[in-house]
Amino acid sequence: MKDESYLRIADLSAGYGTTRVLENVSLSIRKGEFVALLGSSGCGKTTLLRAIAGFVQPSSGAVSVAGRDVTRLPPDRRGMALVFQSYALWPHMTVAQNIGYGLKLKGMPREAIARRVGELEGLLGLSGLGQRKPAALSGGQRQRVALGRALAIDPQILLLDEPLSNLDARIRFKVRHDISALQKRLGITAVHVTHDREEAMVMADRIVIMDAGRIAQQGRPEDIYNRPASSFVAAFMGAENMLNLSGRVAGGVASIDAGPDNDPAALQVHGPALSGGTFEARFRAEAAELLPDSPVSRNSEGCLHLFGHVEAVSYPGGTWRHSVRVGQDDLLVDSRTPFERGSAVRVRIPADKLFLFNAKGVAGASHTSSLHHGRKDRVLEAAET
Numbered sequence: 001m002k003d004e005s006y007l008r009i010a011d012l013s014a015g016y017g018t019t020r021v022l023e024n025v026s027l028s029i030r031k032g033e034f035v036a037l038l039g040s041s042g043c044g045k046t047t048l049l050r051a052i053a054g055f056v057q058p059s060s061g062a063v064s065v066a067g068r069d070v071t072r073l074p075p076d077r078r079g080m081a082l083v084f085q086s087y088a089l090w091p092h093m094t095v096a097q098n099i100g101y102g103l104k105l106k107g108m109p110r111e112a113i114a115r116r117v118g119e120l121e122g123l124l125g126l127s128g129l130g131q132r133k134p135a136a137l138s139g140g141q142r143q144r145v146a147l148g149r150a151l152a153i154d155p156q157i158l159l160l161d162e163p164l165s166n167l168d169a170r171i172r173f174k175v176r177h178d179i180s181a182l183q184k185r186l187g188i189t190a191v192h193v194t195h196d197r198e199e200a201m202v203m204a205d206r207i208v209i210m211d212a213g214r215i216a217q218q219g220r221p222e223d224i225y226n227r228p229a230s231s232f233v234a235a236f237m238g239a240e241n242m243l244n245l246s247g248r249v250a251g252g253v254a255s256i257d258a259g260p261d262n263d264p265a266a267l268q269v270h271g272p273a274l275s276g277g278t279f280e281a282r283f284r285a286e287a288a289e290l291l292p293d294s295p296v297s298r299n300s301e302g303c304l305h306l307f308g309h310v311e312a313v314s315y316p317g318g319t320w321r322h323s324v325r326v327g328q329d330d331l332l333v334d335s336r337t338p339f340e341r342g343s344a345v346r347v348r349i350p351a352d353k354l355f356l357f358n359a360k361g362v363a364g365a366s367h368t369s370s371l372h373h374g375r376k377d378r379v380l381e382a383a384e385t
């Protein structure tokens, strides 16, 4: 099979002094691909980006570009450009001088620099601003100058370290779009560090979720969103409601036991097999339906039904958000109509919107013997029967 990887990170470990940050990270990126590194603060995203760029020396492993090992090359000989959150523009230089800075260092003739800078100003919507200093620009314009400076040297790989996090929401949407469009147009390979899930979803061809210096899951945005491989990834991708359930798994169906706050349910298993026992169940606020609790017709076919009462109601816009107390758990559930505080409600979660995982470190109620042997979190994609 043809190896399509262009930027390859092989078994990379890195850290600072005695602190290990990255543990055997391997990642292959195709030419022209846009990859987002997503993860919570301190998980090692920036360290990975800096190791790719050559600013952090790995303790083991390798980085290669188009089959060439660049692990020991200095940053300026890797054909990569890095754009930071903080722009890092020269305040005393004009926009044009900032963009042309790298070309001047390379000794490019003045007219060629002016031509290239003009091209980039046009490409980035900065035409007419070439003689301004950074202080006289908006945040979005400054970030585009930083991008122009990075692109001026014609890098094969563009590394973006949270370049949008200093921008206000409205400008962020615009610059987000500008960067993606430009990246596609230039066919450049990009690695983008962010902790903003939506940003990663809309910009990237592939999302790599990192957790404590390791890759927790990677895949297309829609796959990660709809098929999280672990409870951690599900939570990170917005399925923040969590409760514990117990049940058995047989013949591709998870039979959820009745509990004090839930009806029994039979949910078809789609993903990799799940062992019976105790499950961590996760779902998104918008994935569930809120209904008045009624003693009749608790039809659980293909759905999980939970019972609780409304603790708080708010209106973030579009739908009403309810904090629902179910047993010991507080769950957030959206509804197009508001339910009064204190009212008894039923939360109906369709099976294909419910993510089930074997609970970590909990011995299951039944069929649990296999759980004690090197068990990993495994997703159960439960779909409506």
Ligand SMILES: Nc1ncnc2c1ncn2[C@@H]1O[C@H](COP(=O)(O)OP(=O)(O)OP(=O)(O)O)[C@@H](O)[C@H]1O
Residues within 6 Å of the ligand: 016, 019, 021, 039, 040, 041, 042, 043, 044, 045, 046, 047, 048, 195
């Ligand atoms: N220069 C440094 N010296 C020592 N430790 C560092 C250094 N830079 C980062 N670290 C530590 O390494 C770990 C990973 O940091 P890193 O910046 O890669 O995380 P991150 O995922 O990019 O986080 P954030 O989203 O907050 O930027 C953190 O625990 C951090 O404190």
